[in-house]
Amino acid sequence: TTAVLSGVALAKEIRAGVTTTAAALAEAGIPPRLAVVVATDDESTAWYVRSIANAAAKTGIRCDVVDLGADAKPDRIRTELAALSADPTVHGIMLQTPLPGGASVEDLAASIAPDKDVDGANPVSLGRLSAGLPAFVPATAAAVLELLDHYEVPLAGRRAVVVGRSNVVGKPAAQLLLRRDATVTVCHRYTRDLAAHTRPAEILVVAVGRAGLIGAEHVSPGAVVIDVGTNPTADGGLVGDVDAAAVTGSVAGLTPVPGGVGPVTTALLLRHTVESASRSTA
Ligand code: NAD
Numbered sequence: 001t002t003a004v005l006s007g008v009a010l011a012k013e014i015r016a017g018v019t020t021t022a023a024a025l026a027e028a029g030i031p032p033r034l035a036v037v038v039a040t041d042d043e044s045t046a047w048y049v050r051s052i053a054n055a056a057a058k059t060g061i062r063c064d065v066v067d068l069g070a071d072a073k074p075d076r077i078r079t080e081l082a083a084l085s086a087d088p089t090v091h092g093i094m095l096q097t098p099l100p101g102g103a104s105v106e107d108l109a110a111s112i113a114p115d116k117d118v119d120g121a122n123p124v125s126l127g128r129l130s131a132g133l134p135a136f137v138p139a140t141a142a143a144v145l146e147l148l149d150h151y152e153v154p155l156a157g158r159r160a161v162v163v164g165r166s167n168v169v170g171k172p173a174a175q176l177l178l179r180r181d182a183t184v185t186v187c188h189r190y191t192r193d194l195a196a197h198t199r200p201a202e203i204l205v206v207a208v209g210r211a212g213l214i215g216a217e218h219v220s221p222g223a224v225v226i227d228v229g230t231n232p233t234a235d236g237g238l239v240g241d242v243d244a245a246a247v248t249g250s251v252a253g254l255t256p257v258p259g260g261v262g263p264v265t266t267a268l269l270l271r272h273t274v275e276s277a278s279r280s281t282a
Contacts, residue, residue: 022061095119207229
């Protein structure tokens with residue numbers, strides 16, 4: 001049988017901790033505050049930002065959505081990120097994608113102060129992660145590890161395969177698994193014979209954005225599969241990258257979509273924000 005590795009209860013637990021810390025901070029005169037910079041009309045981005053704002057409100061974090069419009073120039077975005085970085089009342093800063101005119105998030109996020117970079121988007125944060133130094137880790141990659149730990153999946157010495165190598169998910173997830181002594185393989189768009197690489201995985205993390213990419217032929221019995229993908233369906237729903245019906249019964253565990261990585265990601269963004277606010281008092 002395949003265990004459903006839900007993230008809902010874990011996210012709730014994380015938010016409860018955040019609520020306590022946020023209240024203590026507010027009491028101490030440091031109300032925690034997150035700023036989300038948006039420069040797109042994209043519907044799914046708007047949906048994601050609303051879910052962050054709602055979760056923030058519930059935990060007592062002020063969340064400002066700074067909408068610069070879909071035609072914002074890169075310099076305008078940089079200026080805004082720098083101003084928020086300099087504002088002592090702001091503790092967390094996120095830059096949403098997509099960005100106008102194909103501007104690169106890696107480039108613009110360099111204007112987010114690393115100590116407020118709660119989604120680990122500044123190349124400095126990514127570099128520190130690679131070097132094994134303290135840094136904010138991209139929330140989605142952190143959520144992958146949080147789920148594996150929550151379900152007590154051993155990592156040291158085990159074969160972990162990550163499919164996808166983006167700076168927001170695949171690469172940092174691979175770094176985190178490496179830090180925990182897993183033997184890590186990273187697959188991507190140019191990988192030949194994907195199934196030959198994923199089948200030996202004891203831990204399989206999939207972050208591509210292609211519904212049904214991973215089927216029965218890609219997994220082995222006993223594998224733990226973390227499905228990061230979110231793909232909208234025609235009927236307004238959401239599915240992951242893993243064909244859940246095809247692998248259920250074979251793998252040991254699989255995160256559902258929705259209700260797996262997503263809620264944990266949002267909860268960790270809030271946790272990072274109160275961590276940043278707590279440090280600002282020191
Ligand atoms: P991306 O487009 O930046 O990267 C996709 C990666 O997949 C690339 O590295 C590419 O090389 C690889 N890839 C593409 N086709 C492939 C194939 N056929 N075989 C193997 N690899 C292939 O995407 P991203 O930002 O990393 O996001 C990945 C998915 O995760 C998306 O569905 C996204 O919506 C989702 N996501 C979910 C959360 C969450 O909180 N649940 C957060 C971020 C992203």
